[in-house]
Amino acid sequence: xxxxxxxxxxxxxxxxxxxxxxQLLTSRHVTLWLRxxxxxxxxxxxxxxxxxxxxxxxxxxxxxxLTRILTGxxxxxxxxxxxxxxxxxxxxxxxxxxxxxxxxxxxxAIALVPVAILLFPTNEQGTVFITFAAAxxxxxxxxxxxxxxxxxxxxxxxxxxxxxxxxxxxGVVLPGALPGILGGLSVGIGVSWICVxxxxxxxxxxxxxxxxxxxxxxxxxxxxxxxxxxxxxxGWLTSTAVELAGRRVTRWLPRTSVQAAPRRARxxxxx
Numbered sequence: 120x121x122x123x124x125x126x127x128x129x130x131x132x133x134x135x136x137x138x139x140x141x142q143l144l145t146s147r148h149v150t151l152w153l154r155x156x157x158x159x160x161x162x163x164x165x166x167x168x169x170x171x172x173x174x175x176x177x178x179x180x181x182x183x184x185l186t187r188i189l190t191g192x193x194x195x196x197x198x199x200x201x202x203x204x205x206x207x208x209x210x211x212x213x214x215x216x217x218x219x220x221x222x223x224x225x226x227x228a229i230a231l232v233p234v235a236i237l238l239f240p241t242n243e244q245g246t247v248f249i250t251f252a253a254a255x256x257x258x259x260x261x262x263x264x265x266x267x268x269x270x271x272x273x274x275x276x277x278x279x280x281x282x283x284x285x286x287x288x289x290g291v292v293l294p295g296a297l298p299g300i301l302g303g304l305s306v307g308i309g310v311s312w313i314c315v316x317x318x319x320x321x322x323x324x325x326x327x328x329x330x331x332x333x334x335x336x337x338x339x340x341x342x343x344x345x346x347x348x349x350x351x352x353x354g355w356l357t358s359t360a361v362e363l364a365g366r367r368v369t370r371w372l373p374r375t376s377v378q379a380a381p382r383r384a385r386x387x388x389x390x
Contacts, residue, residue: 159341167341168348176330181349184315184326187243188357191250192311199255199307200300203262204292220259228253228314232321246318246326253314254307258300265299266292301365308361312354327353 138161143149148156159167171177205212206220228249235245269292277287293300319328331346 157340159344163341164344164348168345171342171345180325180327180330181353184319184328184353187246187250187315187319187326188308188311188353191247191315192254192308194247195251195254195258195307195311196304199258199303200262200293203259203300203303204266204288204296206259207263207266208288208292220256224256224260228310229317229321232318235318242324246315249318250311250315254304254311257306257310258303261303261306262296262300265296265303268299269295297365297369301361301369304361304365305358308357309354312350312357316350 141158142161144155145158145160150156202212202216202220206217207213231249231252232245235248236242239245239248274287274291277291315326316328316331319326320332327346327349331343331350334340334342334346
């Protein structure tokens with residue numbers, strides 16, 4: 120059996136195997152180098168998950184975290200692409216903005232939590248700022264590299280045909296850099312989830328991260344794992360959404376698959 124069905128079956132089996140090992144180690148209270156005795160079992164986490172799905176608090180936390188992620192990420196996507204393109208295309212922008220970007224970029228976004236608390240009047244705005252800062256730099260750097268890597272032949276062709284600077288930007292630069300930009304967006308959404316959860320734990324009110332930390336403080340370990348599973352599923356869904364959107368807007372690009380290269384090699388060998 121081969122094809123998409125086989126791949127999905129393999130992925131499902133891998134996940135079920137991991138859950139089975141988790142259930143076995145925790146139910147048997149295995150304590151070797153790692154201590155599983157205090158871990159909740161899969162069934163305990165599942166029961167707690169089912170219970171929370173029926174509460175309004177869970178969905179309120181979910182809504183708050185998603186709102187913060189989407190707001191900060193969309194701002195980072197727009198500004199990251201704009202600033203990255205400007206730095207790559209303009210020597211003046213590179214001289215004015217580039218040094219500031221390189222100084223601030225190594226600072227972890229979560230380390231900006233005290234700055235956000237002092238700078239913004241509400242915790243909500245500060246959390247969105249942390250999310251924005253987490254995604255902004257991956258998008259900016261990927262855009263800058265992608266734009267600089269473009270071959271000048273395309274731009275020269277448009278200019279020769281009478282196209283102006285905006286025509287070059289919209290018709291050549293951004294479409295040509297799109298694969299690199301999408302890579303930065305994919306990285307940015309993942310980093311955003313890490314930082315928004317941490318920001319909610321430190322200074323948030325409501326949200327998945329806030330609730331997970333509250334469960335930890337009252338020693339509700341099944342609740343902690345419910346929060347972890349929720350974060351993982353939300354991160355996977357948003358990353359998949361970014362990837363699917365990227366595939367849709369780059370349908371004009373040639374596609375390659377993992378199976379395509381061996382198949383072409385066999386065809387060449389047979390001929």
